[in-house]
Amino acid sequence: MNPSYRNDPARLAGLVQAGRVHRDAYISSEVFDLEMERLWSRSWLFVGHADLVPNPGDYWRSNLAGQSVFMLRQADGSIAVFMNRCAHKGAELVLDTQGNMGKLIRCPYHAWNYRLDGSLMSLPLKNDYEGSGVWESPAGQGLSRPGGVREYRGLVFARLAEQGEDFESYFGEVLTILDLIADRSPEGQLELTGRPLLSEIRCNWKMYLENINDSVHPISAHESAANAAKAVAARLDEGRDKELAMEQLLPFGASYSFYTKMGAKVMANGHSIHGTRFSLHSSYAAIDGYEAMLRAAHGDARAEEVLSFTPQNTILYPSLAVKANPSVMRVLRPVAADRMVLEVWALAPKGAPDVLRRQAVNYSRLVFSPLSVVAHDDLRLFESAQEGLHAQGNEWISLHRGLRQESSPSLPHEVEDGNDELLMRNQFRAWAKGMAPAGEQA
Amino acid sequence: MTATLKDELIVAVYREARLLDEGRFDEWREQLTADAHYWIPADPADTDPLRQPALLYEDRLLLDVRIERFADPHSHSLKPRVRCLHVLQQPEVLTLNEAEGQGEVEVRYVYLETQGDRQLVLGAVARQRWQRQASAWRLQQKRVDLLNVDAPLPMIQLLP
Numbered sequence: 001m002n003p004s005y006r007n008d009p010a011r012l013a014g015l016v017q018a019g020r021v022h023r024d025a026y027i028s029s030e031v032f033d034l035e036m037e038r039l040w041s042r043s044w045l046f047v048g049h050a051d052l053v054p055n056p057g058d059y060w061r062s063n064l065a066g067q068s069v070f071m072l073r074q075a076d077g078s079i080a081v082f083m084n085r086c087a088h089k090g091a092e093l094v095l096d097t098q099g100n101m102g103k104l105i106r107c108p109y110h111a112w113n114y115r116l117d118g119s120l121m122s123l124p125l126k127n128d129y130e131g132s133g134v135w136e137s138p139a140g141q142g143l144s145r146p147g148g149v150r151e152y153r154g155l156v157f158a159r160l161a162e163q164g165e166d167f168e169s170y171f172g173e174v175l176t177i178l179d180l181i182a183d184r185s186p187e188g189q190l191e192l193t194g195r196p197l198l199s200e201i202r203c204n205w206k207m208y209l210e211n212i213n214d215s216v217h218p219i220s221a222h223e224s225a226a227n228a229a230k231a232v233a234a235r236l237d238e239g240r241d242k243e244l245a246m247e248q249l250l251p252f253g254a255s256y257s258f259y260t261k262m263g264a265k266v267m268a269n270g271h272s273i274h275g276t277r278f279s280l281h282s283s284y285a286a287i288d289g290y291e292a293m294l295r296a297a298h299g300d301a302r303a304e305e306v307l308s309f310t311p312q313n314t315i316l317y318p319s320l321a322v323k324a325n326p327s328v329m330r331v332l333r334p335v336a337a338d339r340m341v342l343e344v345w346a347l348a349p350k351g352a353p354d355v356l357r358r359q360a361v362n363y364s365r366l367v368f369s370p371l372s373v374v375a376h377d378d379l380r381l382f383e384s385a386q387e388g389l390h391a392q393g394n395e396w397i398s399l400h401r402g403l404r405q406e407s408s409p410s411l412p413h414e415v416e417d418g419n420d421e422l423l424m425r426n427q428f429r430a431w432a433k434g435m436a437p438a439g440e441q442a
Numbered sequence: 443m444t445a446t447l448k449d450e451l452i453v454a455v456y457r458e459a460r461l462l463d464e465g466r467f468d469e470w471r472e473q474l475t476a477d478a479h480y481w482i483p484a485d486p487a488d489t490d491p492l493r494q495p496a497l498l499y500e501d502r503l504l505l506d507v508r509i510e511r512f513a514d515p516h517s518h519s520l521k522p523r524v525r526c527l528h529v530l531q532q533p534e535v536l537t538l539n540e541a542e543g544q545g546e547v548e549v550r551y552v553y554l555e556t557q558g559d560r561q562l563v564l565g566a567v568a569r570q571r572w573q574r575q576a577s578a579w580r581l582q583q584k585r586v587d588l589l590n591v592d593a594p595l596p597m598i599q600l601l602p
Contacts, residue, residue: 097592193493193494193495194484194485194488194494194495195484195485195495196495197484197495197497198593198594198595199594199595199596199597200593200594200595200596201596202596220516221518223514223516224511224514224516224517224518225507225511227510227511227514227516228507228508228510228511228514229507231510232503232506232507232510236503240503243503245503245504245507246503249507341594342594344495346495354493357493358492358493361492361493361494361495361496362492364495365495365496365497365498365499366504369495369496369497369498370497370594370595370596370597370598371482371497371498371597371598371599373507373508373511375597376517376519376520376597376599377517377518377519379519379597380518380519380521380597381518381519
């Protein structure tokens with residue numbers, strides 16, 4: 001009886017209106033399926049860090065838009081990404097999370113063998129296939145690949161769709177933030193500190209992503225964590241409130257006006273920088289010798305830029321959010337309309353003082369772990385909103401804050417007020433474009 | 443018959459879990475040494491909680507923040523109430539140095555955490571280092587390796 005969004009593009013487009021979004025964008029499984037098939041398949045998504053596959057034959061298994069993939073270091077040093085299914089009967093070629101497959105990709109089910117470049121090399125009982133047509137069928141063509149793969153500053157991205165925007169034009173200016181993060185290392189490279197922290201969150205992925213740009217929630221949502229940190233800090237001896245943990249926890253009590261002044265920038269395709277003037281991360285203590293190290297490596301101008309520009313969050317829509325200082329990445333992996341997995345990666349600038357590594361490790365644990373007292377209030381509220389949206393009466397969520405005449409400013413656009421919901425409206429502008437039926441993405 | 447130090451250590455291990463289960467956090471704090479650490483690694487192979495991301499690594503300061511927050515009326519995540527149960531196997535004393543008043547214990551257990559209609563079940567192995575202070579055993583370090591640490595975990599709000 002439910003009318004179909006797939007067959008009614010106008011109804012689908014109507015989910016996003018000036019200052020509001022219909023709840024079906026968050027709770028409908030049909031909309032979720034269309035998101036994966038259209039928006040997520042057409043977008044450049046984060047696959048993994050190049051350090052996960054240092055040597056030829058090394059693989060890392062990942063998930064793009066709900067589909068199993070793996071990245072594989074090639075003999076020539078480049079990184080390829082393949083859909084994780086055998087051309088024969090669909091068995092996954094990579095069962096473990098990470099490993100080395102040697103010189104060939106061997107399907108564990110019927111021993112079809114592929115070269116590292118994905119081409120079919122050999123299969124058992126080859127003579128039985130004579131005249132069968134298998135070589136002309138997709139089964140004979142080797143492994144399927146995403147439409148595009150690109151490594152940028154050690155981060156590997158892929159676009160599933162065959163056709164679509166190229167990497168540079170899709171991300172545009174927001175790539176400068178990845179440069180900024182990498183240049184926090186005197187060598188211009190980040191290294192992994194360990195495995196990602198994984199959370200299962202029972203909410204729609206957009207709720208999580210919007211919240212990354214939501215500076216109005218901390219004062220009420222994180223009140224308990226901020227109060228507790230403040231109360232404990234007040235009992236400490238002088239100087240101990242400068243400890244790393246307190247330095248990272250106490251700013252959660254910042255006021256609305258702090259965030260208003262923080263500023264933001266929105267870009268085409270949903271990307272954004274939150275905290276263009278300063279952020280909660282701006283006031284961390286200077287690190288001995290670090291500034292001199294960066295000046296020597298990158299020159300004065302770049303070193304000053306890198307040290308002074310530490311936005312709160314930068315979103316590379318729709319799958320990745322990054323912080324420069326501490327260098328932490330959050331990756332969204334949608335599972336269903338009401339479920340997602342969050343990957344949190346702590347990164348260390350190579351060649352920089354070890355304290356930067358410890359800051360990233362500490363922050364990822366303190367703020368993003370499934371045991372974090374900061375994250376708990378967020379997650380509980382996201383999960384409750386996922387429930388609450390089913391209530392009758394009002395079928396819309398409001399994104400009106402700051403909405404005046406500029407419903408669609410020309411992009412990129414500097415946002416004066418860091419609390420403006422224009423950041424979320426800009427995500428939905430990209431969403432509406434990405435959700436249009438094939439060939440109609442104006 | 444006087445209880446031996448080893449017997450007392452095993453009693454202390456059971457009591458530590460019971461204090462968490464019953465939400466007696468002030469008493470739980472009192473049985474920690476001043477330099478105590480609670481550590482839940484993200485990978486069983488991890489060796490350095492300051493340089494590798496962990497699910498939890500807290501000293502007295504951070505444990506104080508955690509416990510302080512439990513009592514805050516604005517702790518949204520704790521509504522409805524959250525309760526836990528550690529179902530312990532017999533603790534195994536790995537080392538006991540009576541002269542120095544130090545002991546190491548390994549204990550395997552099932553951890554249950556419940557909120558409303560949800561119940562989370564985790565298997566865990568804890569390695570604990572205890573220190574004898576003022577005629578009582580005090581917990582100096584507790585490392586908890588969760589069995590399903592490879593999985594994305596839902597929020598865990600009390601201390602497994």
